[in-house]
Amino acid sequence: MVLYSGGLDSILACRVLQEQGIRVTAVKFVTPFFGDEAADDPQRYIGRVQDKYGIRLVVKDITDEYLPMLRNPEHGYGKNFNPCIDCKILMIHKTLELMPEYDADFIATGEVIGQRPMSQRKDTLNCIRNESRAQGLLLRPLCARSLKPTIPEELGWVSREKLPHISGRGRKKQIELAEKFGITDYPNPAGGCRLADPIQGRRLNEYFRKWPGMDGNDCRLAVTGRQFILPGGWWLVLGRDKAENARLEMLKRHTDLFLQSKNVPAPAGILRNPLAKGHKPDNATVKLAAAMMLYYCRKCQGSIDVRTECFGKVDKATAIEPLSREDIDEFAVDTN
Ligand code: SF4
Incomplete structure (x- = not known):
């Protein structure tokens, strides 16, 4: 199962695994803060991802689990109201719980070491792996060669040598890989999450302080x-x-x-x-x-x-x- 944000890196994570003959189910998590398109019309979104990228997708609303975490993220907030580390831990943990239902053997994400200053540092990637409890079942196919081998690599399900070797902030290698797969139309890597938006993030932070009992409907109204x-x-x-x-x-x-x-x-x-x-x-x-x-x-x-x-x-x-x-x-x- 691949965590699917809709950005290029998650699309590439799916595609490099598919290229190795692995059956991929991508999972798109939605909350009032991200994933509107998928939340508003899941079937249409699923169809579009399948047609455009050849990726089988499921959509899951995790608002109920997300709100308690957002009120008090163990690893704090990023620049705005974005609890990126806890958000990833939660999503990977949720994926771990979904694995039996989709007959999945391991989890992958599109994370790239060094791509983001805080949430994609090596120590942070390790913390996410450990605290999500995914441990060796979590593969980051785009940068796996810079990390410790995971169970799918050790068992030979995934060839480590055939994985791309991407790291750092540049986008050149991702763009080249996208071209190789014939992917031309993909969303901008920034954007998409309201918690990371300076105006909406500030507003949501203020509301949560004023009204700590905000539920999913309140959050949707707030945005x-x-x-x-x-x-x-x-x-x-x-x-x-x-x-x-x-x-x-x-x-x-x-x-x-x-x-x-x-x-x-x-x-x-x-x-x-x-x-x-x-x-x-x-x-x-x-x-x-x-x-x-x-x-x-x-x-x-x-x-x-x-x-x-x-x-x-x-x-x-x-x-x-x-x-x-x-x-x-x-x-x-x-x-x-
Ligand atoms: S930007 Fe938003 S969706 Fe992405 S990891 Fe951070 S909090 Fe989660």
Whole structure:
């Protein structure tokens, strides 16, 4: 089983093993922080990876195991809110648990020694191997020749000599290998993880400190749309486009106040109080939320009628006073 991030290195890890006649099952882990494309439509994603790269893939959501680790990673965070070492330990350990189900004999990753300053140093790679409990069953095919031989190499399942010998920060060898395999279309190595993003990482860190009980739905809401904290600790999220409005509709809970304009294309919104889940917002808060919808509604001409729904009760609110940019900035969590 190969841990599949979708980046070139994980694609190459799969391909170099396949080239040695090994049957590969790649596993793509998803959480609210990475893997949206696979999480949103797993079957489509699986089909695309198969068609594009000839790799058989499975998608697994590990949010429930991920959140406790994210709150308190043993090895700390990287530059932003990214607990890279603990994240890898968790994913490799999860893969270890999946091995019997997929009849797998060993695990591989696309890690390259020296590629990243912290999480791909030799001592870190060893720590990940040991703490994930994968030990000798964990092969890093792209840089294995710089590491101690693993069980699949010692047993002759994998020829160490035929593996590429990649190390360091450069990408030249990976690009050459990609060309050899006819892989031309692959994502940029950076990007993809919200925890490593300076703005989203800071926001998530702040929310976890404020609301330590955040669950998967809260985290998905935290990475959607425009974010505001209103008086009384009410968390308002507004959609920026049709897709985000649809996502908010999917994420709304019975205890949320869900706001929607029925007449004009306007942002949809969720008002939630993570510290007081059974409470309804008061009228002033609902009016303020409606006024914020009005601010972002291009087609509204000076007023908006909003349909609200909370605890199954449908109501309405009207906003006629557009807010100023300063008012918006007062409540905005980051740049909106
Ligand atoms: S960048 Fe994100 S997904 Fe990648 S190892 Fe770090 S925390 Fe995990």
